[in-house]
Structures are given as C-alpha cells and as structure tokens.
Amino acid sequence: MNKTIKAAAVAAAAVLAVIICTFLIIRQIHDDVLSKEDVVKKIEASYEGEVTKVTQSKDKKTYDMILENPKGTYFIKADAASADVLSMNRVKAMNPTVLTEKEAEHLALGRVPGIVKKQTHQNRVATYTIQKENGETYEVKVDMQAKAVVSADRISGEDQQKTPITKQEAKTIAERETGGAADDADLEKSEGTLIFEVDVDLPDHKEATVKINAYTGKVANIVYED
Known part of the structure; x- marks a missing residue:
C-alpha cells in the first residue's frame, strides 16, 4: 500500500510539475509578446499607410493586420515578440488618380510660362511645346500619374522655326x-x-x-x- 501511495504521489508531483512548466512557458511567451499598439506603431513607421485592423493568433505568437495606403490594401502577418513582418500580401489594388489635361497643362506652364503651341499625350506622359515671351521654345513633359514635370528642355533655334503661330x-x-x-x-x-x-x-x-x-x-x- 505504501508503494501505491508513493507511486501516486510521484505521479501527482509529475503532473504538477508539467502544469507548472506549462504555466511558466505560457507566462514567458505572454511576457515576451508586444502589445497591439507597439506592433502597429512599428509597422506604420516602417511602411506607408495606416493599420485599420489587428488580431492576435490563438498561440499569441503572431499578429494579423490590415494595412491601407494609396497603392492598395495589404494583409500583414507580424511576429508578436519582435514585430518583424513574416509575410505581406496585397489583397486589393487601388486605381491611382491621374491629372486632368488642364491640371497637367497648368503644371507645364508653371515650369515654363508662355503660350502652349502644341500638346500630345502618350501613355501617361503629356508633352507640351511652350513658347516663351522672348521667343524661346521649350518641350515640357508631365507625368500625369506621378503628377510631376519630368523634363523641360529648350528646343534649338532650328527646331523653333517649325512652330510659328498660324x-x-x-x-x-x-x-x-x-x-x-x-x-x-x-x-x-x-x-x-x-x-x-x-x-x-x-x-x-x-x-x-x-x-x-x-x-x-x-x-x-x-x-x-x-
């Protein structure tokens, strides 16, 4: 009987040890995990955009996040202890806004004031031939998607002869x-x-x-x- 009691005591001690170890491991994992706020702060500092949703995995090891920016919507899985990104996938692409022809012309004239003599549009680049008050002619290119002037080059005197007023x-x-x-x-x-x-x-x-x-x-x- 003493042997039985002793065996039961050993078994109980073993179970208790397992429970304690499990508790300590879980507690250690919990202590090492960053808060949602800390993870969001680090992700937003590293990537353009705003985190709109955060959920933590059941094992507390990762955070799942939705990040939105002008380029689209992204699903991010980050390590809960370090906030390192484990995976990042774009789930929705945004259609970028582009300049209207009037807005593009305004940008071109802002770079080279004058009279627009000719305008062409190919792909996302609008090209303007602009004549300044002193007679000099420039070719100005505007990226309508980037919303910026990409070049403004003076046309040589020989080329200028081709673009008088009508x-x-x-x-x-x-x-x-x-x-x-x-x-x-x-x-x-x-x-x-x-x-x-x-x-x-x-x-x-x-x-x-x-x-x-x-x-x-x-x-x-x-x-x-x-």
Whole structure:
C-alpha cells in the first residue's frame, strides 16, 4: 500500500510539475509578446499607410493586420515578440488618380510660362511645346500619374522655326488689337525674324497694318492709314 501511495504521489508531483512548466512557458511567451499598439506603431513607421485592423493568433505568437495606403490594401502577418513582418500580401489594388489635361497643362506652364503651341499625350506622359515671351521654345513633359514635370528642355533655334503661330492666329491677334476685321496676312522675314503683316479694315473706311512676331504672337507695330 505504501508503494501505491508513493507511486501516486510521484505521479501527482509529475503532473504538477508539467502544469507548472506549462504555466511558466505560457507566462514567458505572454511576457515576451508586444502589445497591439507597439506592433502597429512599428509597422506604420516602417511602411506607408495606416493599420485599420489587428488580431492576435490563438498561440499569441503572431499578429494579423490590415494595412491601407494609396497603392492598395495589404494583409500583414507580424511576429508578436519582435514585430518583424513574416509575410505581406496585397489583397486589393487601388486605381491611382491621374491629372486632368488642364491640371497637367497648368503644371507645364508653371515650369515654363508662355503660350502652349502644341500638346500630345502618350501613355501617361503629356508633352507640351511652350513658347516663351522672348521667343524661346521649350518641350515640357508631365507625368500625369506621378503628377510631376519630368523634363523641360529648350528646343534649338532650328527646331523653333517649325512652330510659328498660324495665319488665322495672327489675324485674330490683329483684330483684337485694332477692333477691326482682318483682311489678309502675309508671312515675311525681317531682320532674321518671321513677321506676319496683317491688313485690317477699320470702321469709317480706314485701314491698318499690324506687324506680329510669328513666334511669340506679340504685336511689333501698328500703322494706321486714312
């Protein structure tokens, strides 16, 4: 009987030892685990975006999180003790907003003030040919997705010859300056510069000749005739 009691006591002691060890292990694991707040703080400091949901695994070893940023929604599994990311997967992609043509043109003119002579659009890049008041011409490229000017290069003098204002634009400028009706416009070269000479019919049977810089659209001279 003493042997039976002794065996039972040994078994009970063994069970108690297992329980105590298990408790200590669980307690140690719990003590080593970071709080949700600490893990979120570390993740948000390391990755762009905001953690919108956090859950801890049953074994307390990991945190599952949802991170949202302008690029999409991500599922993150992080180590509960160190906050190291164990896995990160994008579960939803966001459609990036892009600039409108008006907004892109505003950016281009902000970099190179002047008159837009030509505009093209390929893929996500808008290209503007802009003529400054001094006659210089620039090619400005705007990334409509990145919302930024990616280049602004001056076009050589030889290339500038290809982009004068049109005859109709010259006539419109002359009419605006004189208040008359443009009759004809001739393109001539004067002192190395292309000039439009526009004949304008004024009220009371009068006439005027308006000289306009063909590159800048600036009025160089107006001669009124009786």
